[in-house]
Amino acid sequence: MLYKRVLLKLSGELCAGEDMPIDVRVVNTLSREIASLILKGIGVAMVMGGGNIMRGRRITTGVEDELAAHRAGMVATVVNGIILERALVRNGVEAQLMGAFPVAGFVDANSPTIAKDHLRQGHAVIYVGGTGTPFVSTDSAVVIRALECGAQAIFKIMTAVDGVYDRDPQRFKKAKKYTALSYDEAITNKLGVMDLDAFIQAREYKLPIHVFKWGKGKLLKVIQGEHLGTLVTQ
Numbered sequence: 001m002l003y004k005r006v007l008l009k010l011s012g013e014l015c016a017g018e019d020m021p022i023d024v025r026v027v028n029t030l031s032r033e034i035a036s037l038i039l040k041g042i043g044v045a046m047v048m049g050g051g052n053i054m055r056g057r058r059i060t061t062g063v064e065d066e067l068a069a070h071r072a073g074m075v076a077t078v079v080n081g082i083i084l085e086r087a088l089v090r091n092g093v094e095a096q097l098m099g100a101f102p103v104a105g106f107v108d109a110n111s112p113t114i115a116k117d118h119l120r121q122g123h124a125v126i127y128v129g130g131t132g133t134p135f136v137s138t139d140s141a142v143v144i145r146a147l148e149c150g151a152q153a154i155f156k157i158m159t160a161v162d163g164v165y166d167r168d169p170q171r172f173k174k175a176k177k178y179t180a181l182s183y184d185e186a187i188t189n190k191l192g193v194m195d196l197d198a199f200i201q202a203r204e205y206k207l208p209i210h211v212f213k214w215g216k217g218k219l220l221k222v223i224q225g226e227h228l229g230t231l232v233t234q
Contacts, residue, residue: 002225005043005119007151008034009142012052013159014214015080021052022083031087033219034124038093042223043119045149047127047142048084050076070134077138078103081128088124095124100132100141112148119149139198146207154202154209155222156194162213163230164193181232199232208233 014030017023038044053076059069081097088095096118099107107128108114115125127145130138146154161169162177166189169175178185183203187196193211194202202209210222212229222228 001042001223003042003152003223005045005149005151006037006153006155006223007142007146007149008044008046008219009138009154009156010046010048010084011157011159012049012076012080014157015083016052022080024083024087027083027087028090029216030214031084031091031093033216035088035091035093037219037223038122038124040220041122043122043149043151045115045119045125045127045145045151046084047130047138047145048077048081049138050074050078050080052076053079067134074100074129074132074134077128077130078107081126082106085124085126093122093124094118095126097126097128099127100129110145110148115149125149137195137198139195140201142194143198143201143205143207147205151207154207155219156209156211157219158193158211158213158229160213162228164191164211164232166191178230179227181230182234183232186232193230202232203234206234 015022015027017026034044050073054073059066085095085097097107098110098115100110102109118125131141142154164178164181165175167175183199186199209232210229212218218228
């Protein structure tokens with residue numbers, strides 16, 4: 001195994017069905033893959049997105065409207081987290097929801113010490129609420145939470161593309177895919193898979209980032225050393 005503890009960046013779209021924002025069957029499939037890693041002794045923490053329900057940056061009718069939308073987007077991650085938590089329990093893994101803001105009876109306030117304790121006990125940790133700050137994407141929360149919980153790598157799980165490209169492969173047929181990429185290249189070329197601030201933080205703390213498309217068995221393959229998608233490192 002390449003890593004003993006990883007942090008997964010899960011987009012909200014991974015919870016969605018074809019005609020509904022949350023499909024319990026889809027979430028159950030996702031949770032089975034995650035549970036299989038944990039039951040093999042891999043520590044797994046997750047940062048949950050909320051784009052299947054609400055994406056704040058899509059609201060452009062004014063600063064106050066955008067502020068409200070970002071707040072709603074942070075709450076949307078809580079909704080996804082609650083559904084994923086239950087699915088993990090169904091698949092034999094205890095899970096703990098932790099957030100940038102507590103939700104009484106549902107989400108505990110974030111605590112790096114408690115999160116590490118849960119991971120040592122073989123529990124999943126699901127981070128919701130992003131950074132708790134509007135106008136900041138969950139990408140920044142990914143690096144922060146990875147450092148807090150002692151993750152050795154970040155897995156950014158994609159739903160539409162299978163790695164990092166020099167331009168949008170859905171719009172440009174000749175887009176070039178990178179199999180490996182340095183932090184500096186990602187920052188200089190402004191490759192949009194993660195926010196630049198997140199790349200800069202990852203570079204500072206030498207956190208490798210694996211970017212690949214969701215699929216059955218792929219999490220384990222990357223953990224076992226198989227190269228999928230794009231690896232961003234030094």
